[in-house]
Amino acid sequence: MDFVLTQLAGFGSSFVWLILDPITYAYLIPAVFLGIVFGALPGLTATLAVTILTGFFGNKFPLDQALIALIGAYVGAIYGGSYPSILLNIPGTAASAATAMDGYPLTKAGKGASALGITTTASFIGTLFGTFCLLIFVWVLLLISQNIASPEKALLALFGILLSGTLMSQDLVIKGWISGLIGLAMAMVGLDPILSETRYTFDWSYLLSGFQVVPVLMGAFAIPQIMDGMRAAIHLAKAPKLQRIRPEVKEITKRMPVILRSGGIGTGVGALPGVGEDVAGWVSYGVGKAASKNSDEFGKGSVDGLISAEAANNAAIGGALIPLLVLGIPGSPPAAALLGALKINNVIPGPTIDPAVIMHVVAVLVLASFTMFLMGLFTARVFVTILRIPKTIFLPVVMVLTTIGSFSVGGGINDLFLMAGVGIVAYAMNAMHYPVAPLVIGVILGGLFDETFRRSLLISDGDLSVFFTRPGAAILLTLNILLIISQIPFLKNFFGQIFKRKNA
Amino acid sequence: MEDKTVLRARDFWTSLVLMATSIFFIYKTTDIPFFNTKSAGVDVAEWYNSAALVPYGIFYAMLILSVVLMFVSIKDGGAERALSLMGLGFTKDEALRITSVSAILLLYIFGLVPRVDFIIGSALMITCLIWGFHKGDQKSMLISVGAIAIASLYALIAHFPRSEWTKPHDDDWVTLLVFAALSVVMFIKERRANALDKIVKLTPVISILVPTILVCAMAFGFRQNVPNRQGLIFSHIEYHYFVTIKPLWQGQ
Numbered sequence: 001m002d003f004v005l006t007q008l009a010g011f012g013s014s015f016v017w018l019i020l021d022p023i024t025y026a027y028l029i030p031a032v033f034l035g036i037v038f039g040a041l042p043g044l045t046a047t048l049a050v051t052i053l054t055g056f057f058g059n060k061f062p063l064d065q066a067l068i069a070l071i072g073a074y075v076g077a078i079y080g081g082s083y084p085s086i087l088l089n090i091p092g093t094a095a096s097a098a099t100a101m102d103g104y105p106l107t108k109a110g111k112g113a114s115a116l117g118i119t120t121t122a123s124f125i126g127t128l129f130g131t132f133c134l135l136i137f138v139w140v141l142l143l144i145s146q147n148i149a150s151p152e153k154a155l156l157a158l159f160g161i162l163l164s165g166t167l168m169s170q171d172l173v174i175k176g177w178i179s180g181l182i183g184l185a186m187a188m189v190g191l192d193p194i195l196s197e198t199r200y201t202f203d204w205s206y207l208l209s210g211f212q213v214v215p216v217l218m219g220a221f222a223i224p225q226i227m228d229g230m231r232a233a234i235h236l237a238k239a240p241k242l243q244r245i246r247p248e249v250k251e252i253t254k255r256m257p258v259i260l261r262s263g264g265i266g267t268g269v270g271a272l273p274g275v276g277e278d279v280a281g282w283v284s285y286g287v288g289k290a291a292s293k294n295s296d297e298f299g300k301g302s303v304d305g306l307i308s309a310e311a312a313n314n315a316a317i318g319g320a321l322i323p324l325l326v327l328g329i330p331g332s333p334p335a336a337a338l339l340g341a342l343k344i345n346n347v348i349p350g351p352t353i354d355p356a357v358i359m360h361v362v363a364v365l366v367l368a369s370f371t372m373f374l375m376g377l378f379t380a381r382v383f384v385t386i387l388r389i390p391k392t393i394f395l396p397v398v399m400v401l402t403t404i405g406s407f408s409v410g411g412g413i414n415d416l417f418l419m420a421g422v423g424i425v426a427y428a429m430n431a432m433h434y435p436v437a438p439l440v441i442g443v444i445l446g447g448l449f450d451e452t453f454r455r456s457l458l459i460s461d462g463d464l465s466v467f468f469t470r471p472g473a474a475i476l477l478t479l480n481i482l483l484i485i486s487q488i489p490f491l492k493n494f495f496g497q498i499f500k501r502k503n504a
Numbered sequence: 505m506e507d508k509t510v511l512r513a514r515d516f517w518t519s520l521v522l523m524a525t526s527i528f529f530i531y532k533t534t535d536i537p538f539f540n541t542k543s544a545g546v547d548v549a550e551w552y553n554s555a556a557l558v559p560y561g562i563f564y565a566m567l568i569l570s571v572v573l574m575f576v577s578i579k580d581g582g583a584e585r586a587l588s589l590m591g592l593g594f595t596k597d598e599a600l601r602i603t604s605v606s607a608i609l610l611l612y613i614f615g616l617v618p619r620v621d622f623i624i625g626s627a628l629m630i631t632c633l634i635w636g637f638h639k640g641d642q643k644s645m646l647i648s649v650g651a652i653a654i655a656s657l658y659a660l661i662a663h664f665p666r667s668e669w670t671k672p673h674d675d676d677w678v679t680l681l682v683f684a685a686l687s688v689v690m691f692i693k694e695r696r697a698n699a700l701d702k703i704v705k706l707t708p709v710i711s712i713l714v715p716t717i718l719v720c721a722m723a724f725g726f727r728q729n730v731p732n733r734q735g736l737i738f739s740h741i742e743y744h745y746f747v748t749i750k751p752l753w754q755g756q
Contacts, residue, residue, distance in 0.1 A: 060727045171511060172576060174569050178522065181566045185529065188559045197536055197555035200529070223609065230605040230637045231598065393703065396633040397714050399609065400626045403617060404718055408728035413618045413669070420613045424606070432514045450558045457552035 007135050011366075014359035018367060024068055028364075031069040032371045035076020039083070040383050041394055042090045043229045046077035046277070047440075048398070050337035051217040054344070055405025063345040063357070068364050070341055074334050075368040078277055078314055079123045079376065083383050086115050086306075087240060095277035095316075098285040098309035105301035112240050117247035118303060119310045120376030122259050126311035127369035129263030130270065130318025134325075135362050137271075141326040146351050151466050153327070154453040155476035157445040160273030160329050161438060162483050167279050168435035173487045175434045182425075183442020184449065186211050193451040194458070206414040213340035214409040215419040216443050221333070222402040223423020224430045229391040245380050251303075258288065258304050259311045266312030270319025274441035276332030277313040277320070284312030318365060325349050325358055329445060333437045336444050344409065512582025515573055522570035530563045600642070604649045608632050615656030618669045621676045621735025626715035627708075628652055628683040634707045635690045644693070651686040655679040669732075676736035683711070716741075 018024050031053065038049035050070050057066040081096030086103030099119065106115040148156075161184065165176030189200045190210030201207040252259075262284045269280035288308030289298040298305040320331030321338070328349040330336040342349060347357060406419045426436045460466040468474045485491050536556035551557065577583060608629060616625035629652065636648030659675035687708045694700045719738060723730045724745055733742060 056722065056726050056728065058726070058728055172515075172573070174572055174576075178566060178569050178573070181562055181569070184562050185559070185566070188562065192555035194553065195555050199536060199555060199559065200532060226609070227602060227605050230633060231602045390638065390703070392634050392638040393710065396630040397710070399612075399633070400630065400715050400718055403613065403626070404622070404722050404730060407617070407731050408722060408726075412729065413731070416613050416617060420610060423609075427606075432518055433511060453558060454553055457557075462550060462552035 003139075004136060007139065010355075010359050011135055011362050014356075014363040015366060018068075018360070018363045023065060024367065027065055027068040028072045028367060028371055031072030032076040032368055032375060035073035035078075036080035036083075036372070036375060036383055037386055038073070039077035039080020039092045039096075040386055041389065041391075042084050042088075042092050043225045043391060043395065044077075044398060045093050045221055045225070045333075046074055046081070046095065047217060047333040047337050048221045048225070048402075049073040049077045050334045051214060051221065051340070052401050052405045054214055054337055054341040055218070055402075055407075055409050057341070058409055059344045059346075063342075063347060064360055066341060066345065067357075067360060068368075070338055071361065071364045072368045072371065074338070075127055075314070075317060075365065075372050076375075077334070078317060079120070079127075079310075079372050080383065081313075082119045082123070082310055083116070083380075084387055086119065087112055087384065087387065093278075095281055095313040096309070097278060098281040099306060099313075101285065101299050101309070102302045102305035105299070106303070106306065107240060109301055111301070113242040113245045114247065115303075115306060116242065116380055117245040117377065118251065118255070119306060120245070120373060120380075121247050121252050122255070122262070122307045122311040123314040123376070124369050124373035125256075125259050126263045126266055126314035127317060127372070128366065129260065129311075130267045130315035131362055131365040131369070132318070133267045133315075134318040134321055134365070138322055138325050138358055141322060142351055142353075145326050148327070148472060149470070150452040150456040150459065151470055151473040152476060154449055154456055155467065155473055155480060156273065156327065156329060157449040157452065159476055159480050159483070160323075160445055161442050161449075162480060163272060164274030164441045165435070165438040166483060166487065167275050168437045169433075170435070171433040175432075176438050179429060179434045179436065180438035180442040183439035183444075184446040186216070186439075186443050187446020188450065193447060194454055210447070211418060211443060212409065212415055213336070213343065213444060215406045215415040216422050217333075217337050217340060217440060218402050218406045219419040219422025220426040220436045220440050222398060223420065224427040224436070226395045226399050226402075227423075227427050228430065229395045242381060242384060246377050255303065255307055258307050261291070262288065262308045262311035263315040266315030267319035269312070270316030270331050271322045273323050273329045273331060274438065274445075276334075276437065277316040280316035280319070281309040281313040284308045314369075321361060321365075325353060325361065326351075328448065330441065333440055336440050339444060509581050509585055512577045512580040513585040514582075515577040516582040519570045519574035519577060522566060522573070526563045526567035526570060530560070530567070533559045533563065597642075601637075601645065604636065604645050605633075607649050608636070608652050611652050611656035615660040616652075616679065617731050619659040619663050619673070619675055620655070620679045620732065621737050621739075622719050622731045623712070623715045623737045624676055624679045624683060624735070625655075627711040628655055628679055628686065630711040630714065631683060631686055631690070631707055634703070634710070635686075638703055639699070644690075647689060648686070651682050655682040670734050672734045672736065672739065680736065687711075720745075 035049050038044040039046060050073055053069050053073050057069060077093065078095050081091060081093030082099045082103065084090045084092040085096040085100035087107055089100050089104035091097040091100050103115050106112060161180040162177065165180040166173050169176035187210065189207055191208055192199055198208065265284040265287055266280040269275055269283050270277065285305060285308045288304055289295045292298065292304055294302065316332065320335040323329040323331045324335045324339055328339065330339050403416060406415050409415060429436055456466050468477050533556050536554065538554045538556040539551050612625065612629040616629065632648035632652045636645040655678055658678050663669065663673050663675055690704060690707065694704045719730050720741065722728050723742065732738065
């Protein structure tokens with residue numbers, strides 16, 4: 001209990017310092033607004049919002065200020081995705097795909113405004129829940145992470161890539177793994193981290209420093225969206241008129257157990273390396289349906305279904321930041337963009353991270369969720385109006401934003417060329433149902449995996465037993481092996497039959 | 505989800521590309537010392553510390569997965585449909601549309617951004633995308649691609665070397681003329697078709713205002729590097745910002 005109180009006291013001082021600084025509001029309010037707009041416009045994602053802002057802030061601003069804008073946009077965008085999901089049945093972001101299941105039927109029943117109000121409140125409480133878990137668990141895990149050495153780090157990085165590939169695949173799981181391998185391969189370009197041997201540079205000096213994270217993120221998340229948005233037929237969105245958005249306190253109090261359960265699930269799924277808010281939303285929706293007494297109402301306009309998805313995807317933000325701050329392994333693609341921003345500012349997440357940075361992140365998350373809540377309740381009509389902007393107008397603007405953001409991060413024109421190349425590859429991958437998130441996770445974790453894997457072998461003189469004689473490494477190795485063999489069709493069928501027999 | 509056989513037909517081609525890529529990079533990895541890594545006659549690394557170890561693992565894993573993908577694709581009938589465009593799930597119209605979007609984006613990034621004033625180049629790209637794709641009219645789309653191709657290829661061919669990229673050149677004027685011509689063509693065509701709506705009227709305004717605001721915010725607000733500071737319009741903006749506006753602010 002003392003530990004929790006100490007954390008709350010530390011958070012309190014950070015929070016007070018933050019709310020007393022007028023600069024906070026100059027960054028936070030536009031960032032949350034921009035985030036909600038990015039989330040609300042179908043085709044634009046939370047990752048893109050955070051990445052574009054990373055390009056704008058670069059390393060020319062103090063990290064404290066940059067984090068206010070980036071986290072504000074992250075929170076806003078995850079919430080903003082619920083607008084088109086509820087009002088138009090078009091998920092604004094992948095994270096709010098599950099929201100559409102019950103949100104749109106509620107709109108069709110004339111309860112769109114109340115659905116938005118409940119969503120706003122659930123997202124707000126979900127974010128606070130995830131943030132509270134971040135505040136507590138990040139310190140516990142930081143203490144544990146001091147015992148994590150190279151073998152565990154290598155296996156955890158591999159687990160992150162495999163898990164992301166497995167859970168993000170819409171088609172065959174091997175497509176997710178191939179995507180992760182492409183990302184890993186991209187991370188091999190440049191000077192290797194131990195011997196400084198050049199790899200795949202093709203005598204181009206720009207490649208010596210490897211692929212930069214920000215242009216890769218912009219290429220992976222902006223270019224395919226622009227190409228796809230322009231290719232698809234244009235439909236001008238007609239959002240319904242809204243009545244009272246503010247929800248009844250009684251209604252929220254009644255739904256509090258569902259909100260808290262979804263917050264817990266969202267935080268847990270968010271904390272898994274490389275998985276993110278969209279999986280959190282679906283898992284929570286599935287659990288909510290299984291646990292509900294009125295499960296037959298799910299998909300037909302159930303308020304519990306709506307809350308399950310929305311509270312979870314926002315709670316996943318706090319969860320996704322736990323592995324990021326503890327190990328430098330992003331819990332979601334937008335967290336990967338945040339990692340890019342931290343790296344640009346020479347902040348290395350892990351056991352040596354400055355505790356003030358963690359407290360600042362927590363304080364910004366809380367303030368951002370309050371800002372999101374107020375904007376959601378009082379300016380929702382503005383965002384509904386924004387939904388009417390056709391894709392052909394905002395996507396070219398996003399292209400300019402992406403271009404100038406990518407150019408400014410550091411590598412200049414070469415970064416732009418990299419962004420274009422990654423964008424074309426990512427578009428082709430999207431068209432063939434390869435998830436792009438594992439590629440990004442692979443690019444980010446590839447360097448860590450390469451370095452820690454080889455360092456483990458170097459320390460043990462090439463003895464592979466280093467990966468299973470340490471308890472932590474043995475657990476992670478088992479998880480990796482189980483993850484792989486669980487996808488082999490022959491074994492999948494075998495275990496499926498065993499479970500069926502047991503259930504019978 | 506799209507028809508599974510369409511996906512499998514695409515998977516067939518992807519698996520071939522992945523196999524070729526894996527084999528090429530396995531071959532390239534042989535350039536990196538693996539066994540007996542020596543420098544000046546001294547052993548510097550063993551196999552387990554070699555820079556080639558992880559890349560070999562990655563590319564062999566990719567090769568194995570691409571073989572599995574090909575096997576799945578053949579089993580599900582993807583190989584039989586792989587040779588037809590329809591089998592790949594693209595109609596001719598769709599293929600033309602996506603080729604046009606790709607062409608506009610690539611001509612913008614590789615031709616215009618490095619060489620031409622950012623505001624003018626972006627204005628042309630925005631006009632091409634909005635007018636070319638908003639109503640789904642194929643003629644507008646092809647005119648847009650043609651327009652950006654003229655400006656971009658001129659800049660690319662006339663000022664190809666990197667040493668010439670940031671210098672002020674006639675390519676700024678050529679792009680500006682193409683942008684003006686495209687805007688005029690757009691208005692004439694839409695007026696003749698009796699389709700001069702709000703979006704058409706707003707297109708030139710958006711095209712000029714958006715990149716101007718963004719580049720100014722980036723250069724003067726966020727103090728970041730921006731493309732082509734010597735460009736036709738931006739060089740004037742930058743000059744007046746530092747010589748006229750900033751001293752006024754500072755009360756000089």
